[in-house]
Amino acid sequence: MKSLYSILVIITGLLLIYAMSAALMPEFHLGPLTFQGAPTEQTMGSVQRIFYYHVPSAWTAFLLFFINLGASVYYLIKRCQTADILALVTAEVGVVFCTIVLVTGPIWARPVWGIWWTWDMRLTSTLVLWLIYVSYLFLRKFSTSGQTPVLAASLAILGALCVPFVYFSIWFFRTQHPQPVMGGGGSIDPRMLHVLLVNWLAFSCFAFLVCWSRFRLEKLQRELDAAHAMRSLMDEPAHPRSAR
Amino acid sequence: MTSNPYLFAAYAVTWLVHIAYLTTIVRRYSRLKREIGDLKRDH
Numbered sequence: 001m002k003s004l005y006s007i008l009v010i011i012t013g014l015l016l017i018y019a020m021s022a023a024l025m026p027e028f029h030l031g032p033l034t035f036q037g038a039p040t041e042q043t044m045g046s047v048q049r050i051f052y053y054h055v056p057s058a059w060t061a062f063l064l065f066f067i068n069l070g071a072s073v074y075y076l077i078k079r080c081q082t083a084d085i086l087a088l089v090t091a092e093v094g095v096v097f098c099t100i101v102l103v104t105g106p107i108w109a110r111p112v113w114g115i116w117w118t119w120d121m122r123l124t125s126t127l128v129l130w131l132i133y134v135s136y137l138f139l140r141k142f143s144t145s146g147q148t149p150v151l152a153a154s155l156a157i158l159g160a161l162c163v164p165f166v167y168f169s170i171w172f173f174r175t176q177h178p179q180p181v182m183g184g185g186g187s188i189d190p191r192m193l194h195v196l197l198v199n200w201l202a203f204s205c206f207a208f209l210v211c212w213s214r215f216r217l218e219k220l221q222r223e224l225d226a227a228h229a230m231r232s233l234m235d236e237p238a239h240p241r242s243a244r
Numbered sequence: 245m246t247s248n249p250y251l252f253a254a255y256a257v258t259w260l261v262h263i264a265y266l267t268t269i270v271r272r273y274s275r276l277k278r279e280i281g282d283l284k285r286d287h
Contacts, residue, residue, distance in 0.1 A: 020255070024251075024255075045248070046248045046251055047248050047250050047251050049251055050250070050251055050254040050255075053254060053255060053258050054254070057258070093265075096261060096262065096265045099261055100257070100258050100261050100262075103254075103257050103258075103261070104254040104257065104258060107250050107253050107254040107257065108250065108254060110250060111248075111250050206262075210265070210266070210269070213269055214269060217269060217272060217273055217276065220276055220280075221272075221276055224276060224279055224280060224283070227283060228283070231283070
C-alpha cells in the first residue's frame with residue numbers, strides 16, 4: 001500500500017509539472033523532449049492562462065462535493081464510519097479547491113473586467129457554496145454532540161444541491177461570467193482543451209492523494225480517541241456501591 | 245512564457261493555498277504520532 005502511494009506521488013508530481021508547463025508556455029522542453037502547450041489567447045493575452053488553474057480547480061471541487069454527497073447519503077442509510085470519514089475528508093479538500101476558485105477568479109477578473117468582484121449569480125452562488133461547506137467543517141470541528149455526523153450529512157446534501165445551481169447559473173441568468181467552454185455552445189482550441197483536461201487530471205490525482213493522506217490521518221485520530229476513551233474508562237474508579 | 249503579474253499571482257496563490265493545507269496535515273500527523281508515543285509509554 002505504501003509503495004502504491006509512493007508511485008502515485010511520483011506520477012502526480014510529474015503530471016503536475018507537465019500540466020503547469022503546458023498551461024504557461026506554448027512550447028516547452030522536458031529533458032530532450034519538446035511538447036506543445038496552450039497557445040496564447042488573442043484577446044486577453046497571457047492572463048487567460050489563469051483559466052487552466054481556475055476551471056480545473058472548480059471541476060475538482062465539484063467532483064469532491066459529489067463524492068461527499070454520496071458518502072453522506074451512505075452514512076445516513078448505513079451509519080458507516082468509513083463513509084463519515086470520506087465525507088469529512090472530501091468536504092475539507094473540496095473547500096481548499098473552492099477557495100482557489102474564489103481567489104483566482106477575482107485575480108483574473110481584475111485585468112479583464114476591470115473589477116475584482118461583482119455580485120452576479122455565478123460568483124455569488126459559488127461564494128454561498130463555499131460558505132455552506134465551511135459551515136459544514138465548523139460544525140464537524142466544534143460540535144461535540146453525538147448527532148453531529150447526522151447533522152453534517154444533512155448539511156452536505158444541501159450543499160451538494162447547490163453544485164448544479166452554481167454550474168447552470170450562467171445558463172439561466174444573465175451574468176458577467178463567460179459561458180461554459182464545454183456543453184454550453186462555446187468553442188475552444190483543441191490545444192487549449194488538451195491543456196485544460198491535463199490540468200484537471202493532474203488536480204484530480206493531487207486531490208485523490210491529499211484525500212488519501214487525510215483519510216488515513218482521520219482514521220488514526222479516531223482510533224486514538226477511542227483508545228483514550230477506553231483508557232479513561234479503565235482508569236475510572238469503581239462505583240462506590242459498597243458505601244450504600 | 246509571457247510574464248504577467250496577475251498570472252503569476254494566480255498560480256502563486258494556488259500553490260500557497262495547497263502548501264498551507266498540506267502543512268496543516270503534516271502538523272496534525274506529527275501531533276498524532278506524538279500522542280500515540282505518549283500513550284504507548286504510559287501503558
